[in-house]
Amino acid sequence: MSNRRLNVSVAAIFSWVLACCSHAANDPFDFDLTAAAAVDPTWQWAGYFESRNQYFTETQGWESTRAQARFELKWVQTVMSGEVQWRGFASVDVEHDARTRDYRDVVRSEVREAFLVRDGVAMDVTVGKQRIAWGTADGVSTIDRVNAVDFRDPIGNARTSSRRPSWLVRVERKLPLGTLEAVWLPRGRDVKLPEFGSPWEPTDLHSLRQQRADGLIRLDIEDIKAHEGGVRYLVYGEGFDWSLGYFNGYTDAPVQFSQRLDQLRLSPVRIRTYNAAGAVGLSSSTLRGEIAFAPDTWVAGRQSDLLQMVVGWDRTFFANLYANLQLFWDEARSSEESYGVTFALTNKVWDDAADIGIRGQVANAQQHAVEVFMDYSFGDNLKLSTKYLVFDGSTGSPLGDFDANDFLELTLRWEF
Amino acid sequence: MFKTKYVMATVSLIAALHSHAQMPTGRDIAQRMDDVNSAQDGTRDATMLIERGGQKLQRKLNMMNKKFGDDERSIIRFIEPADVRDTQFLSWTYEATEKDDDMWVFFPSENLIRRISGGGKKGSFMRSDFANEDIEQRAVDDDVHMLLEESEWGNVAVFVIESVPIPAKAKDSNYAKRKTWVDKETWLALKVEYYDRRGRLLKQMTQGGIEQIDGIWTATKIIMETPRKKSRTLMQYANVRYNLGLQDSVFEQSSLKR
Numbered sequence: 153m154s155n156r157r158l159n160v161s162v163a164a165i166f167s168w169v170l171a172c173c174s175h176a177a178n179d180p181f182d183f184d185l186t187a188a189a190a191v192d193p194t195w196q197w198a199g200y201f202e203s204r205n206q207y208f209t210e211t212q213g214w215e216s217t218r219a220q221a222r223f224e225l226k227w228v229q230t231v232m233s234g235e236v237q238w239r240g241f242a243s244v245d246v247e248h249d250a251r252t253r254d255y256r257d258v259v260r261s262e263v264r265e266a267f268l269v270r271d272g273v274a275m276d277v278t279v280g281k282q283r284i285a286w287g288t289a290d291g292v293s294t295i296d297r298v299n300a301v302d303f304r305d306p307i308g309n310a311r312t313s314s315r316r317p318s319w320l321v322r323v324e325r326k327l328p329l330g331t332l333e334a335v336w337l338p339r340g341r342d343v344k345l346p347e348f349g350s351p352w353e354p355t356d357l358h359s360l361r362q363q364r365a366d367g368l369i370r371l372d373i374e375d376i377k378a379h380e381g382g383v384r385y386l387v388y389g390e391g392f393d394w395s396l397g398y399f400n401g402y403t404d405a406p407v408q409f410s411q412r413l414d415q416l417r418l419s420p421v422r423i424r425t426y427n428a429a430g431a432v433g434l435s436s437s438t439l440r441g442e443i444a445f446a447p448d449t450w451v452a453g454r455q456s457d458l459l460q461m462v463v464g465w466d467r468t469f470f471a472n473l474y475a476n477l478q479l480f481w482d483e484a485r486s487s488e489e490s491y492g493v494t495f496a497l498t499n500k501v502w503d504d505a506a507d508i509g510i511r512g513q514v515a516n517a518q519q520h521a522v523e524v525f526m527d528y529s530f531g532d533n534l535k536l537s538t539k540y541l542v543f544d545g546s547t548g549s550p551l552g553d554f555d556a557n558d559f560l561e562l563t564l565r566w567e568f
Numbered sequence: 569m570f571k572t573k574y575v576m577a578t579v580s581l582i583a584a585l586h587s588h589a590q591m592p593t594g595r596d597i598a599q600r601m602d603d604v605n606s607a608q609d610g611t612r613d614a615t616m617l618i619e620r621g622g623q624k625l626q627r628k629l630n631m632m633n634k635k636f637g638d639d640e641r642s643i644i645r646f647i648e649p650a651d652v653r654d655t656q657f658l659s660w661t662y663e664a665t666e667k668d669d670d671m672w673v674f675f676p677s678e679n680l681i682r683r684i685s686g687g688g689k690k691g692s693f694m695r696s697d698f699a700n701e702d703i704e705q706r707a708v709d710d711d712v713h714m715l716l717e718e719s720e721w722g723n724v725a726v727f728v729i730e731s732v733p734i735p736a737k738a739k740d741s742n743y744a745k746r747k748t749w750v751d752k753e754t755w756l757a758l759k760v761e762y763y764d765r766r767g768r769l770l771k772q773m774t775q776g777g778i779e780q781i782d783g784i785w786t787a788t789k790i791i792m793e794t795p796r797k798k799s800r801t802l803m804q805y806a807n808v809r810y811n812l813g814l815q816d817s818v819f820e821q822s823s824l825k826r
Binding site: 181184185191198239282283284285288391431434436440467472529532533567 | 616620648667680682683802820
């Protein structure tokens with residue numbers, strides 16, 4: 153009797169354990185994702201290793217086989233009961249590009265960004281080297297003047313140029329209705345002109361440099377390191393954002409030609425820009441606009457006022473089909489009107505693993521730059537990007553200078 | 569005998585009428601669900617694991633929200649994967665159905681704050697089985713709610729309601745209707761089925777890991793499945809905290825920084 157009772161008890165316990173195990177196995181919520189490595193809230197490392205290869209289809213040669221490593225370090229410290237936060241960020245690029253040996257160092261490195269931020273309740277202060285985009289337009293912007301175009305490798309994509317971060321002091325004062333922001337660049341923007349012999353060197357500049365190299369002229373290309381700065385007032389509101397701004401700086405490119413005795417000089421010129429920008433949310437669309445006025449600046453070799461406008465629209469159709477269209481127009485008394493359109497049409501495919509699309513710009517003087525591209529993500533860290541970009545335009549026009557630079561690009565990036 | 573039967577019939581009728589009067593409407597239930605999170609503000613860390621075929625993708629993000637009267641403002645900061653690290657979404661959502669939500673995205677590489685439209689709500693949230701519209705707070709009157717039945721789901725007494733977007737909101741939604749199993753005790757959704765315009769089941773969400781945090785019932789684990797894609801996303805919340813007294817300025821554009 154006793155053994156029988158024991159057997160029954162063992163069987164009951166076994167059944168209960170089995171039931172528990174079975175229940176656990178069937179419990180869909182029996183997972184713990186928090187076991188994954190936690191992110192350190194104070195210090196964070198990041199970066200990537202990238203291989204970017206550009207094959208120029210006109211010249212049928214590899215113009216760039218750049219291997220790049222970027223290392224980023226971020227630091228965050230909150231003090232005074234969370235009212236003030238100190239943050240630091242630094243990123244360093246190390247590159248190797250054997251194909252640029254004729255005009256640029258094969259191995260190069262630079263501090264891309266390095267800044268310290270004091271983030272307070274009423275005022276934020278940033279000191280260091282930083283990229284800051286101003287304005288609301290996506291392709292061509294009249295207001296994005298805090299950072300210089302990187303003329304050595306100027307193609308961000310077919311409708312935007314790549315920019316170089318600037319050393320600056322930035323103060324943001326929070327006001328009841330908006331934010332007042334002031335930026336001061338003690339040594340000006342970090343302008344880098346294309347090297348002599350680079351495929352991105354404009355024809356006119358190359359011609360002058362060639363004459364200098366041949367001993368035909370004495371040429372000085374001035375690199376002004378004077379301070380620049382600007383201020384803007386921004387309001388982000390319900391349905392509508394707007395800003396008013398002013399920037400006092402220099403043109404990116406040396407556009408003023410002067411001669412003293414037998415010495416030729418190319419210099420950038422001061423440009424003061426008064427600007428306004430706005431963005432309106434309209435259900436599924438956004439309208440964006442910018443207007444900028446620069447009095448007494450230098451346009452097409454002569455002094456003139458310059459008025460620039462951008463009007464844009466973008467919208468997402470269905471789930472992921474994104475369309476972006478922007479019209480731009482520049483008017484100066486000293487030259488013909490400059491006008492055009494930038495565009496982008498992109499979509500996500502293959503469970504959003506890939507972005508595919510076409511984007512570019514079409515402008516006066518028969519200029520265009522058009523790019524078809526695909527970015528494919530393998531998992532969380534590895535991305536393959538391909539693009540084919542073509543340029544065209546009249547001789548001497550900005551895009552016409554890159555007429556022979558149509559390229560296929562293949563980029564493999566591993567991020568950590 | 570006749571008198572007893574008459575009294576019993578009358579009592580039954582009154583009880584039935586009373587019972588019917590007590591039955592909440594679909595909107596009542598939706599409102600109760602909306603009221604569960606009574607906190608003025610909150611923050612939480614979220615980890616997502618996307619399982620699709622043989623692929624596993626992991627995402628980490630931090631979410632903060634605060635109520636501004638009937639409206640709500642929220643910030644989502646992406647922590648992983650690396651290519652979207654420090655990207656942030658700020659949204660101001662309005663209870664008034666005729667008013668479009670305001671949304672901005674912060675791109676850290678350019679220090680750029682950019683207004684975006686609501687057209688992307690149908691898209692996938694970080695390649696997961698969640699759509700962008702699943703992540704954001706949905707106003708009660710964005711849908712018409714109907715009580716379908718009282719039932720049981722996993723030994724829990726539930727109301728089953730059907731929610732159909734109002735015409736003004738239908739164009740921004742992937743779903744023609746949602747069917748929700750609502751726990752009668754906690755007023756949390758235990759299961760949601762999402763249907764397309766042809767009445768086909770698109771996705772199914774189940775919630776678990778339910779616990780009271782700071783006195784507020786909270787589902788800490790969510791599973792979203794897309795049967796047609798043979799894909800599912802597990803989401804788990806950690807460090808959930810409510811009523812922290814977050815300042816209004818946290819939900820302004822000036823706080824969007826790397």
